[in-house]
Amino acid sequence: MPVIRDTVVILNLILLISITAGCQKGQTADLETQQGTSPDADKSAAAFEAKLSDLLLAIKPDEPMKAERFQAVKERFKKIGLAFHDFKDKNQYYLPTPESHPEYYDENGRLKVSWRVHLLPFLGQNKLYEQFKLDENWDSPHNAPLAENMPDVFRSPDTPADSNKTRFRIFEGKWNRELGNTLSPTTMFPRGTPTQNKHFLDGTNNTVMVVEAGPDQAVEWTSPTNLNGFYPLEELGHTSASIPVLRADGSIMAVRKMIDKNVWKNIIGPQDNTRPNWREFTEIESMLTAEELRQFNHLKQIALAFHAYRKKYGKFPLADEHLTDNKPLLSWRVHLLPYVDQTDLYNEFHLDESWDSPHNKTLLKKIPDIYQFDSQAELGNTQAMTFSGKRTPFDLGSGSTGRDITDGFINTIQFVVAAPDTAVPWTKPVDLPFDPENPVKALGNLSSPEFIAVIMDGSIRYVPQNIPAEELSHLIQHKDGNVINVRLRRIIPY
Known part of the structure; x- marks a missing residue:
């Protein structure tokens, strides 16, 4: 079993380091007293801690996510959720509108730079934000080099420090015309005009805002490419069996990936008249330390x-x-x-x-x-x-x-x-x-x-x-x- 196998690896590493340390202590006690701890011993301990951290923070496709890793994602999602709501409190919408800033949008109704860039002022990243030209594409000669400065808040726990790709993604949808000629969004982030709180007829606690997709779905953090809201399960990629999700009310859940695809559509749709029982597909034990x-x-x-x-x-x-x-x-x-x-x-x-x-x-x-x-x-x-x-x-x-x-x-x-x-x-x-x-x-x-x-x-x-x-x-x-x-x-x- 995978979990037992990881545990055995960790225990073997502990045993190996303990035996090595025990053997060296009898032979070099006087040396250590005179010169301090051996540099090699420090390196071994550091390597072990790094290995242990990797085992806890890395994901394995279709295997349960460890609580330590979920907590690390949760801390990042908490900041992102607050930033979205601070943006909305200031601008009434969750993203800039094409009416107030038509220059921010391309001919297809998509932002030219990612939503992540627009949240920077609400994440303590004003200086980085001011360097962007929001009326230019994310990969323009001016904006492209700025992608090298990805803030840690957009970095998954197992994403390399030198990477500029993020797995924190949103689902793009569209505005549907309903009976009575009213428009309703299929996701929280329909193409074109963004949503307001009044659009969440199912409740903000029943609508997904952000998810962590698999490593194969990582994109440059400045890219406005979003997940396709019509195929949410397929779009998640090669993830663990638990998916961290940030809901529109700011709460953070660990949802089982393999739920019915229609349930996924329900929880990313703010106006589908469904109020799912989240407990049925939530990893309850992982939500709080x-x-x-x-x-x-x-x-x-x-x-x-x-x-x-x-x-x-x-x-x-x-x-x-x-x-x-x-x-x-x-x-x-x-x-x-x-x-x-x-x-x-x-x-x-x-x-x-x-x-x-x-x-x-x-x-x-x-x-x-x-x-x-x-x-x-x-x-x-x-x-x-x-x-x-x-x-x-x-x-x-x-x-x-x-x-x-x-x-x-x-x-x-x-x-x-x-x-x-x-x-x-x-x-x-x-x-x-x-x-x-x-x-x-x-x-x-x-x-x-x-x-x-x-x-x-x-x-x-x-x-x-x-x-x-x-x-x-x-x-x-x-x-x-x-x-x-x-x-x-x-x-x-x-």
Whole structure:
């Protein structure tokens, strides 16, 4: 079996290096003490690591894709998906229109340079973008040499570093004239006028945006040549049994290649009136890393606990009976313990004492795993926090009822995962102070361009760190009469 064969190769390499290292150590120990590690040993170790990486990142036709490789593609697709949506947010369409830029198109209604070139400004590649002449063909004397500068975001994990060919492709379709003389696109990228969100009658979560095709389908990254949307299965080429796909809503899946060709047509068509059950042909175990899946499950448990608490007490935490002189003694995280399978720990607390009383303070180190999001954080601290203060659902420690959330659960943040430097003792009744002028500041020194927010409807979203302050304020406030106007990428486990 192929997987076992790869494992045997890896184990043999490990054994060979271990034996070699063991033999040399007894003979050259004094030399190594005086001169450091042997250069040959360093080269052997580096060669082994490269071989191991190659085995994990390379594809084999019709064999399952390894999770490590899918994660590498996923990181690239994540950036491409955000770039497409940033382009659309600025220009209303997913690509330049022939009406606004007729000079960008050839006589057949195709862009003269690839969609990848048009995304460069949204991928931090402005200088490269400015070198292109968008009104000239991709292989013109001026544009052709620029193909040597392919950004890594368009490079498959097993594509050689000196290659300028990409396997990240889109399906080209056309505009069909339907009954009533309306036009409908057969793919997200029909020839001619590009699509807008209004064209996704099946939903953006049911429409494929980008796929990774086989090595035999690689093209120069500046070339506007696309895959034929009428023969999607055939166009994929010699791929592994799992195909990474980026959907129009920004989510990334690993889809089994050998599904019915009509299903392929359905998932690349935005208006074919189908909503397929993706779980039937998705490699579920590959969608999140083990750590990401752990965090996702914990966030879901906390979200469900909030609603279980509300069902019992009539409001989100904290209920009046958990307040003393209208102030909390313990955090909402403590009072959710019975709803996250931690009733025994909850019963250890003295509920009529402060979080830092001599007794309750001894329970700090018993922080449940569900509240831990950073392995490097000090034991007893958590990053799971609500926004608190006036105009939030958690004003002065007292929670709101469901009816109080007049903006709707879908438009209101329940809690967030703040930066490690903002972590607080998990039992302490303190959360993030809400500043409508600069709400993101309270989250601390975020190390990524997005932070995680759990919405009151139970969905888990990535919120851009650079989200306009006004939009984030709308999300935090529960009855200001505003809904958000920015798209938040949803975290899904499949």
